[in-house]
Amino acid sequence: MNQLSLIDYVVFFIYFIIVSSYGYYVYRKKSKSSSTTRDFFLAEGSLTWWAIGASLIASNISAEHFIGMSGSGFALGLAISTYEWMSAATLIIVAIFFIPIYLKNKIYTMPQFLARRYNDTVSTVMAVFWILVYVFVNLTSIIYLGAIAITSISNISFSVCVIGLILFSIVVTLGGMKVIGYTDVIQVSVLLMGGLATTYLALNLVAEKAGSPGDIFAGLSILQEKADSHFHMIFEDDHPYYKDLPGLSVLIGGMWINNLSYWGCNQYITQRALGADLKTARNGILFAAFLKLLIPIIAVLPGIAMFVLHQDGFFQQEMTNEAGVLKPDHAYPTLMNLLPVGMKGVAFAALTAAVVASLAGKANSISTIFSLDIYKKFLNKSASDDQIVYVGKWTVVVALTIAGFVTPLLRSLDQAYQFIQEYVGFIAPGVLAIFLLGLFWKRTTSAAALTGALFTIPASTILKFLPQWTNGAFPDYPFLDRMTIVFVMIIVIMVGMSLLDRKSENNSSRIEVDLRRLRLSPEFIAGSILILGVLTGLYTSFW
Numbered sequence: 001m002n003q004l005s006l007i008d009y010v011v012f013f014i015y016f017i018i019v020s021s022y023g024y025y026v027y028r029k030k031s032k033s034s035s036t037t038r039d040f041f042l043a044e045g046s047l048t049w050w051a052i053g054a055s056l057i058a059s060n061i062s063a064e065h066f067i068g069m070s071g072s073g074f075a076l077g078l079a080i081s082t083y084e085w086m087s088a089a090t091l092i093i094v095a096i097f098f099i100p101i102y103l104k105n106k107i108y109t110m111p112q113f114l115a116r117r118y119n120d121t122v123s124t125v126m127a128v129f130w131i132l133v134y135v136f137v138n139l140t141s142i143i144y145l146g147a148i149a150i151t152s153i154s155n156i157s158f159s160v161c162v163i164g165l166i167l168f169s170i171v172v173t174l175g176g177m178k179v180i181g182y183t184d185v186i187q188v189s190v191l192l193m194g195g196l197a198t199t200y201l202a203l204n205l206v207a208e209k210a211g212s213p214g215d216i217f218a219g220l221s222i223l224q225e226k227a228d229s230h231f232h233m234i235f236e237d238d239h240p241y242y243k244d245l246p247g248l249s250v251l252i253g254g255m256w257i258n259n260l261s262y263w264g265c266n267q268y269i270t271q272r273a274l275g276a277d278l279k280t281a282r283n284g285i286l287f288a289a290f291l292k293l294l295i296p297i298i299a300v301l302p303g304i305a306m307f308v309l310h311q312d313g314f315f316q317q318e319m320t321n322e323a324g325v326l327k328p329d330h331a332y333p334t335l336m337n338l339l340p341v342g343m344k345g346v347a348f349a350a351l352t353a354a355v356v357a358s359l360a361g362k363a364n365s366i367s368t369i370f371s372l373d374i375y376k377k378f379l380n381k382s383a384s385d386d387q388i389v390y391v392g393k394w395t396v397v398v399a400l401t402i403a404g405f406v407t408p409l410l411r412s413l414d415q416a417y418q419f420i421q422e423y424v425g426f427i428a429p430g431v432l433a434i435f436l437l438g439l440f441w442k443r444t445t446s447a448a449a450l451t452g453a454l455f456t457i458p459a460s461t462i463l464k465f466l467p468q469w470t471n472g473a474f475p476d477y478p479f480l481d482r483m484t485i486v487f488v489m490i491i492v493i494m495v496g497m498s499l500l501d502r503k504s505e506n507n508s509s510r511i512e513v514d515l516r517r518l519r520l521s522p523e524f525i526a527g528s529i530l531i532l533g534v535l536t537g538l539y540t541s542f543w
Contacts, residue, residue, distance in 0.1 A: 004125045004154045004344060011345030013232060015353070016168075022173055023183045051185055052273055052284025057291045059269065059361030060087075060183035061191060062354045065299045067145045071329035073296075073303025074310075077230025077242045078542055081296035082250045083259075085535055091289040092260035092528045095282045098264040100517035101439055103278050110267045111373040116510045117438040118446040120377070125453045126434070129427055130267060131399075134366050137424055138360060139403035144410040145329075146355035152333030153348060162407055166400045168352070169359035173367070173396045184361075187353040188291070194350020196296030198341050202305035202335050206472045209312065219305070233542045246478035251539075254425075254480030257487050260429035265435040267365040277518060286527045293534060306331035359400065366399045367392040425479055429487035430456025439493055439511070445501050448494040455493065459486045 004012075045056070072080040107113045110130070113122035147161035158163075172183060203219035212218040224231055234250065235242045249255065264268055273281035310319050318327055318334040336347045371392040376383050383391070430452050437444040460482060467476035477485065520528075 008345030049283035053287030055184040056288035058357035062358035068301040070303035070332035073300035088292040095285040187357040194301035235362040254483040261432040423459040426460040431489040
């Protein structure tokens with residue numbers, strides 16, 4: 001039954017009070033010491049490694065994982081975990097090569113890096129791109145999936161859910177990055193606890209239907225037996241979902257472009273580490289990589305369990321919409337409705353924690369980019385710290401409000417997780433090309449970078465829709481392969497333009513690269529080897 005009991009609401013209310021009280025405590029403590037822009041946007045020097053790692057995961061994990069990834073687990077199987085497991089490897093690369101350069105050059109925002117390495121035109125174009133993507137793709141999809149999930153386990157209306165999530169997120173975000181970072185520790189704890197409870201229920205339900213109640217390992221064995229096709233990481237080209245995860249491209253192609261752009265060149269991700277020292281930042285990122293290995297357990301396995309149960313004739317009505325169409329994204333909400341009283345409240349709190357933490361992180365990053373890279377640079381060059389923070393707070397309110405109005409337009413989606421990945425992928429190839437060449441090749445010119453920035457969306461759009469426009473005469477590439485094609489095209493164009501243009505001013509000297517900062521501590525090396533070993537074992541076992 002889609003209804004929370006009084007005990008469930010009490011559990012949720014306790015969670016709300018704990019997060020709000022702790023956030024207020026951190027805010028009051030912070031306000032006594034500093035109120036600068038660096039403190040508000042970066043929490044400079046005050047986040048520990050575990051707070052950075054938890055905040056990275058809290059900002060990344062949202063309803064799109066609980067709902068969207070479980071839906072993809074129902075449809076595609078374990079292969080969708082490649083987004084999480086490849087992220088763990090990517091985070092190690094970011095910690096080794098990207099973060100030292102950002103910290104050495106005191107980079108606050110990604111557009112600031114572009115302005116220093118290239119020019120203000122490249123920086124502003126990318127700042128506008130980022131803001132638009134964050135507001136109209138990221139914020140809206142998170143609010144939408146969160147509201148859908150909450151309405152599926154309660155009698156709260158969709159509109160009320162949207163408004164409530166936005167208001168809760170505003171309260172958390174207005175406290176600044178330090179409040180977000182430390183409350184994210186609570187958010188991650190809650191979402192992991194609620195997620196594990198739902199996974200336990202799913203596996204136990206499968207085992208119970210097979211006559212082995214209480215044995216979750218038996219449930220896992222039954223999943224592998226009855227849904228063997230759902231336990232392969234690499235799809236052949238005749239697989240029905242090959243276009244979503246095109247074979248080896250998830251290991252050597254577009255998945256790297258997607259992840260390196262997301263984890264290494266993304267304001268609301270890197271922002272968590274930009275205020276820390278190098279050792280703390282690296283350890284926090286490594287901690288996030290460890291947590292990434294666990295996400296498929298709480299996000300993908302429940303979807304596979306629902307696939308098996310649905311194939312066995314259970315939950316036929318719950319997994320379809322009013323028109324009788326199968327909706328994979330209904331898998332996780334259906335499971336949550338089966339949780340016992342009290343635990344349903346924990347799952348409700350976990351979903352809310354995931355949504356609010358992710359919204360707060362993205363809203364803070366929108367605020368940071370707009371305040372420092374647009375308002376301060378173009379609208380009020382003499383703005384004081386107080387004025388910038390004031391504008392930043394209002395930016396949070398405006399961004400979340402706009403996203404709230406756009407959110408209802410997403411109600412026709414099937415697998416929302418794939419929607420997010422594909423349309424964020426329109427900008428990812430250009431972003432990564434600009435950053436990689438800007439960081440590691442001194443010859444790259446500003447004109448080449450601007451061309452790359454302006455080329456990425458039109459090229460991605462043409463490759464996506466040209467097969468329709470030509471009635472199938474042009475190949476319909478999987479979106480990960482489209483990302484690879486566009487990335488290679490942009491690299492070739494940028495390298496060619498840079499080699500041909502010997503007169504343009506080269507700003508590479510503005511970015512200092514200290515090779516000594518690339519040295520790694522023994523602890524970091526050991527942790528990285530452990531993570532890569534686990535990943536090798538997982539891909540070998542489920543190839």
